[in-house]
Structures are given as structure tokens and as C-alpha cells.
Amino acid sequence: MQKRDQFYINGKWVQPSGSKTIEVFNASTEEVMATIPEGDDNDADAAVAAARAAFDAWSATTPAQRADYLRKIHEGLKARSDELAQIIAGEVGMPLKLAAAIQVGSPVANFGYYAKMVTGFEWEETAGNSRVLREPVGVVVAITPWNYPLHQIAAKVAAAMAAGCTIVLKPSEVAPLNAFVLAEVIDAAGVPPGVFNLVTGLGPGIGEALVRHPDVDMVSFTGSTRAGKRISEVAAATVKRVALELGGKSASVILEDADLASAVKGTVNACFLNSGQTCSAHTRMLVPESRYEEAARIAAEVAKGFTVGDPFGGSAKLGPLVSAAQRERVQNYIRKGMEEGAELLCGGPDAPAGLDRGYYVQPTVFGRVKPDSTIAQEEIFGPVLSIITYKDEDEAVRIANNTLYGLAGGVWAGSDERAQQVARRLRTGQVDINGGTFNLFAPFGGYKQSGRGREMGPYGLEEFLEYKSLQFKPNAPALTAKAPY
Numbered sequence: 001m002q003k004r005d006q007f008y009i010n011g012k013w014v015q016p017s018g019s020k021t022i023e024v025f026n027a028s029t030e031e032v033m034a035t036i037p038e039g040d041d042n043d044a045d046a047a048v049a050a051a052r053a054a055f056d057a058w059s060a061t062t063p064a065q066r067a068d069y070l071r072k073i074h075e076g077l078k079a080r081s082d083e084l085a086q087i088i089a090g091e092v093g094m095p096l097k098l099a100a101a102i103q104v105g106s107p108v109a110n111f112g113y114y115a116k117m118v119t120g121f122e123w124e125e126t127a128g129n130s131r132v133l134r135e136p137v138g139v140v141v142a143i144t145p146w147n148y149p150l151h152q153i154a155a156k157v158a159a160a161m162a163a164g165c166t167i168v169l170k171p172s173e174v175a176p177l178n179a180f181v182l183a184e185v186i187d188a189a190g191v192p193p194g195v196f197n198l199v200t201g202l203g204p205g206i207g208e209a210l211v212r213h214p215d216v217d218m219v220s221f222t223g224s225t226r227a228g229k230r231i232s233e234v235a236a237a238t239v240k241r242v243a244l245e246l247g248g249k250s251a252s253v254i255l256e257d258a259d260l261a262s263a264v265k266g267t268v269n270a271c272f273l274n275s276g277q278t279c280s281a282h283t284r285m286l287v288p289e290s291r292y293e294e295a296a297r298i299a300a301e302v303a304k305g306f307t308v309g310d311p312f313g314g315s316a317k318l319g320p321l322v323s324a325a326q327r328e329r330v331q332n333y334i335r336k337g338m339e340e341g342a343e344l345l346c347g348g349p350d351a352p353a354g355l356d357r358g359y360y361v362q363p364t365v366f367g368r369v370k371p372d373s374t375i376a377q378e379e380i381f382g383p384v385l386s387i388i389t390y391k392d393e394d395e396a397v398r399i400a401n402n403t404l405y406g407l408a409g410g411v412w413a414g415s416d417e418r419a420q421q422v423a424r425r426l427r428t429g430q431v432d433i434n435g436g437t438f439n440l441f442a443p444f445g446g447y448k449q450s451g452r453g454r455e456m457g458p459y460g461l462e463e464f465l466e467y468k469s470l471q472f473k474p475n476a477p478a479l480t481a482k483a484p485y
């Protein structure tokens with residue numbers, strides 16, 4: 001049992017202002033695996049003051065200096081990869097091997113990526129008689145969820161540090177332990193005090209205190225649409241910039257001429273990754289009416305192949321859900337699907353056989369789901385796939401676009417060309433063409449209520465930058481000069 005009882009503020013491990021703590025549960029044993037401090041308004045003030053004080057010097061560093069620190073963090077995280085995979089498999093419940101590859105591999109790579117790209121980025125350009133500079137937005141508060149905890153932290157922290165911003169991170173209280181390791185790595189990398197600060201606690205408590213804070217310039221949030229709306233409201237009082245990565249209800253559109261077996265298998269995989277606790281999960285599978293029976297049979301078969309079990313056991317493809325609350329929420333959605341008359345093709349609301357300890361649920365597939373029903377509209381965040389039929393391509397596009405969300409999706413067709421034509425009609429931030437895989441350098445973010453702004457790659461760096469334009473008299477030498485670094 002770990003006990004984390006300090007925050008990382010201004011380059012030091014410090015005592016929290018109060019004495020309240022939060023328990024962190026192991027997803028597969030339901031036992032308390034750690035406690036963390038529950039921060040309050042005083043802790044928020046201290047962390048923001050440190051970030052504010054560090055900003056002038058950090059924002060004046062050269063991209064090459066920031067690249068050095070990012071490279072050291074990349075190396076430090078890499079050296080602690082095994083430990084991080086163990087921690088995340090414990091707190092989130094993703095099978096260890098997958099957790100090592102995805103939950104740890106991606107954030108390690110992301111710090112390395114920003115270390116490289118920050119020196120090649122166009123920080124200045126000339127537009128007419130103006131020299132346009134890109135400058136860091138200022139003090140950034142990063143608030144993150146539990147499902148890919150370190151990946152989501154890295155997407156914000158690496159990019160914001162690269163931009164020259166200083167940061168206060170408030171990770172999810174459900175899976176916070178990985179963030180403490182990151183703080184240790186950042187400390188060991190010798191990053192100047194105050195550039196990165198870590199506090200923990202509850203959203204409505206220290207979370208809102210940070211969002212409300214007048215010395216914070218930007219909030220970068222990943223989490224539920226519900227919390228994203230509340231954060232936007234609170235941040236509006238001080239006109240802060242707010243970037244939001246929220247929920248999704250993404251569609252995988254399988255066209256008539258697609259290779260059905262690959263398309264269905266690919267869709268089930270894209271739905272069930274991390275036990276369905278993936279914001280970009282393909283949770284609605286759209287198939288032509290004429291191919292429904294075959295698609296339903298293949299989907300149930302593939303779903304049954306997802307062995308559920310201990311994330312540390314070696315053979316499980318699906319671990320438990322993250323928490324008791326999440327398990328209950330998913331089981332309720334499965335019951336709702338049955339009540340609303342969808343065909344239960346496999347799975348169901350009961351715990352999988354032999355797994356009565358741990359937050360496990362059965363991989364579940366519903367057929368003949370009505371496009372307007374609850375399970376086709378609301379984000380479930382569990383291993384639950386809804387199969388919906390359509391008559392023609394126009395109807396498929398209409399159904400795919402008919403949710404409040406627009407985060408991701410997929411199109412499967414006989415050719416990439418045909419798939420791309422349909423992909424261009426989808427109102428969503430990312431579309432995988434015939435099983436195209438996740439790309440760390442592509443912009444990630446949503447249309448509609450899936451959010452505002454983009455993370456990852458150069459697009460993610462731009463989120464943390466302001467434009468400043470300097471007007472000169474025509475032909476002034478500064479208009480053709482090189483940037484000073």
C-alpha cells in the first residue's frame with residue numbers, strides 16, 4: 001500500500017494545507033492500493049503562485065533549452081516504464097502487457113517527440129509589414145481523467161512545456177499514482193522550480209479553485225462533457241482560454257463492399273480496447289441491413305474471444321473496469337439496452353463467471369439497436385457495442401452524425417477511395433480508414449460536444465501559444481530577419 005502525502009510545488013515536495021486524503025482502489029482486487037492528499041484552495045493558490053513566478057524565466061528559454069529538459073523527462077520515464085505499467089495496470093485495470101505498450105509507451109514517445117519538434121517549429125513569420133510571433137499563453141492548469149492517465153497528462157504537459165508555459169497538473173483522483181512518478185522524473189531532470197507543479201484532489205474542490213484562479217491563463221481539460229461544461233462556465237468569469245477533450249459516441253461505418261470479417265473484427269477491437277474506457281472507442285457499428293445477420297454472428301464470436309480476467313495474469317484481453325461506480329454505470333446501461341428492446345447477442349449485466357472480485361463486466365454486443373435509443377446516444381464507457389442497420393449510404397452518414405458528439409470514427413469499404421468519400425462527410429475529429437491505426441502526430445480532438453481544440457503533434461503545441469504581431473514600416477530589416485534562436 002502506497003502513501004503519497006505531499007504535493008510537488010515550486011521544485012519541492014511539500015505538505016498539503018489540510019489533512020484530508022482520498023483512497024485509490026486496485027481495479028482487480030477492489031482493495032485500497034494507495035492514499036493521496038485531497039488538496040484545497042490554499043494548495044491551489046500555492047501551486048499557481050509557483051507557476052506564475054516561474055513563467056517569465058521559463059518563457060524566455062530557447063526552444064533548444066526546453067528540448068533538453070523534455071529529452072531528459074523522456075529518458076527518465078523510459079527508465080521507469082516497468083514500474084509505471086505496474087501502477088497503471090493496478091489503478092486502471094488494463095492488462096499489463098497492453099498497459100506497457102499503450103499507457104506507458106505513448107507518453108514516453110510523446111515527450112521524446114516534443115523534444116524533437118520544438119526546435120524545428122516555426123516560432124515567427126512575416127505577414128505583410130508585420131512580424132508575427134508565437135508566444136506561450138502563460139500559466140496552464142491541466143486537469144486529466146483516469147482512462148489513459150499518463151497519456152493524457154503527457155499530451156498536455158509535454159506540449160505546454162515545449163511551448164514555454166508553466167503548469168499546474170491536477171490528475172484524476174481515481175488513477176493519480178502515475179502522476180507522482182512523472183513529478184519525480186521531472187524533478188530528477190532538473191526542470192527549474194515552478195515550471196511543473198502537481199496537486200491532487202477532487203474536481204469540484206481544488207479542480208474548480210484552479211479553474212477559477214485569476215492568475216491562470218488557460219485550462220486544458222480532458223474528461224466528461226458534464227465537467228467540461230462546468231469548467232467552461234467557471235473559466236468564463238476570467239475569460240481564460242479553455243481547451244476541452246470530452247466524450248464520444250463514435251461510429252464505425254461498414255459499407256456494402258467491405259471485407260465484413262475484417263471490418264467487424266476491427267470494430268469490436270476498437271470498441272473494447274481498455275474495456276471500452278476509451279473516449280474514441282467505436283461504440284456504434286453501422287452495417288447494411290442486408291448484411292446484418294452475418295455481421296451480428298461475427299461480432300458475437302469476436303466478442304466471446306475477449307478473455308476477461310486478471311490484468312496481471314498474462315492471458316486476459318480485457319481487465320476490469322476502473323471502479324465500482326463505473327461498473328454500476330455500465331451494468332445499468334446494459335439493462336437499459338435490454339429494456340429498450342435491443343437484441344442481446346452476447347454478454348449481459350451480470351459479472352463474468354468466476355470473477356466476483358474486481359470491477360469486471362462481460363463484453364457485450366447488442367444487435368438491432370435503434371439509432372435514437374439511450375445506448376446508441378449516450379457514452380457508456382464499457383465494453384458494450386451497439387449494432388445499427390442502415391438502408392443506404394446517405395442514411396449511414398445521417399445516423400453516424402446523429403449524436404451530440406463528434407470525436408472519432410471509422411469507415412470500412414472495398415477501397416480506401418470509397419471509404420474516404422464517406423469519411424469526408426462525417427462530422428468528427430478523426431476517422432480511421434479501413435482499420436488505419438492511431439497516429440501520435442495527428443490532431444486529436446472533437447467536433448460538437450466532444451470538445452474544443454486539438455492535442456498531439458504540432459497542433460497540440462499551437463494550443464498553448466498566443467500570436468503577437470509587430471508592425472514595421474515596409475522594408476524594415478526585421479521583416480526578413482531570422483528568429484533570434
Ligand code: NAD
Nearest residue numbers: 144145146171172203204207208223224227245246247279
Ligand atoms: P470527469 O470529467 O469526471 O473527471 C476528469 C477530471 O476532471 C478529473 O481530474 C476530475 O477530478 C476533474 N473534474 C471533475 N469535475 C470538475 C470540475 N467541476 N472542475 C474541475 N475539475 C473537475 O471524467 P472521468 O470520469 O475521469 O473520465 C471519463 C470521461 O472522460 C469520459 O466521458 C471520456 O469520454 C472522457 N475522456 C475524453 C477524452 C478525450 O480526449 N476526448 C479522453 C479521455 C476521457
